[in-house]
Amino acid sequence: MEHEDVVGKRANMILGEIDKVRFISFYRESSRGQFFKDLYYSMFCGGTIEFFITACPDYSYDGNNRFDFLSLGERPGLVATSIFDALLDCIKVLDRERIHTRVTFAYAGQEAQDPDIQYALGLSAEIIDSRIKKSIISMYHYAKEQLSLHCSPFYVSVDAVSMTDLVYFEGYDFNSIGVDSKLFEGIKISRLNILSRWYERCSGRNSEDFQEFVERRCISDVTQHFALGETIRILRQRGRLASIVTMSLQSLCKIFNYSGKNPLVPILCVEQGY
Numbered sequence: 001m002e003h004e005d006v007v008g009k010r011a012n013m014i015l016g017e018i019d020k021v022r023f024i025s026f027y028r029e030s031s032r033g034q035f036f037k038d039l040y041y042s043m044f045c046g047g048t049i050e051f052f053i054t055a056c057p058d059y060s061y062d063g064n065n066r067f068d069f070l071s072l073g074e075r076p077g078l079v080a081t082s083i084f085d086a087l088l089d090c091i092k093v094l095d096r097e098r099i100h101t102r103v104t105f106a107y108a109g110q111e112a113q114d115p116d117i118q119y120a121l122g123l124s125a126e127i128i129d130s131r132i133k134k135s136i137i138s139m140y141h142y143a144k145e146q147l148s149l150h151c152s153p154f155y156v157s158v159d160a161v162s163m164t165d166l167v168y169f170e171g172y173d174f175n176s177i178g179v180d181s182k183l184f185e186g187i188k189i190s191r192l193n194i195l196s197r198w199y200e201r202c203s204g205r206n207s208e209d210f211q212e213f214v215e216r217r218c219i220s221d222v223t224q225h226f227a228l229g230e231t232i233r234i235l236r237q238r239g240r241l242a243s244i245v246t247m248s249l250q251s252l253c254k255i256f257n258y259s260g261k262n263p264l265v266p267i268l269c270v271e272q273g274y
Contacts, residue, residue: 007040007043010097011036014093014094015039021090023086024089024268024271025269026267026269027250031266031267032266034264034265035243038241038266039099041241042100047100049100049102049241050102050235050243051103051104052244054079054228054245054246055079055080055107055108056078056079056111057077058072058073058076058132059073060072066194067198068197069120069121069201072131075135075138077135084105084139084142086270087103087270091151091156092150094155095150095152095156100155101157103147103156103157104158104166105136105139105140105159106161106167107135107161108163109129109132109133111128111132112125112132116198116202119204119205121201132162133162139160143158167227167228168231169223172223173223174219177255177259179258183251186251187218187251188215190249190251191217191249192214195218198213222255225248225252225255226256226259228244229255229257229259229265230259232256232265233264243267245267246268247269247270250269253267253269
């Protein structure tokens with residue numbers, strides 16, 4: 001009992017240090033509470049804290065760091081590097097406390113099969129897929145290099161994969177999720193800016209108007225967020241101490257836990273404008 005109290009106090013102290021990390025915050029108090037339990041279990045039983053970072057491919061972006069979808073590169077990409085650089089101070093805290101930590105970058109490899117993206121970029125699915133795979137390799141080496149400068153290889157490890165290797169998207173249908181209509185309208189409003197730039201690039205692909213395009217793209221976004229949330233939830237049910245780290249908007253973050261099943265997935269967010 002005394003040992004449990006000591007572990008609990010130490011876990012609370014570590015969580016307090018993580019709270020001080022700039023640009024990183026917990027999506028909601030339940031995420032913070034669940035992460036505390038993960039810390040406690042890791043320290044008491046030796047489990048590994050796992051961060052899953054959702055990453056977009058290396059789409060081009062303008063001077064305001066907004067995707068313009070003019071081209072696709074082979075570098076790690078804006079989202080992955082921004083989230084990792086923000087999360088690094090959190091990882092340093094865990095490393096300092098000798099807590100085993102694993103970071104996995106989950107790239108949106110499924111977007112290679114997206115006709116809108118193919119049209120906007122003027123590239124085939126095969127070329128997009130090849131470039132995303134090169135981004136995955138590039139991110140892995142970037143993260144390894146950064147971690148080697150700041151952390152112990154004994155306590156911190158890294159991996160980078162395509163989301164298609166992690167998530168079975170075909171098993172989820174938007175209508176079966178039953179997303180609240182008010183929440184879905186909020187998601188559509190929050191996505192208007194990025195979707196307007198995307199629409200400009202691929203509006204010639206078919207005859208749908210902008211509102212139809214927004215509806216279709218948001219249905220796709222919600223379904224993919226839900227599928228990833230379900231996947232991480234299954235990992236947790238199998239005993240993995242898995243969390244999601246994302247730059248997604250707050251309305252989309254809610255979809256990760258939308259089904260309300262336990263245990264909840266802890267969600268860490270990189271603040272807007274990092």
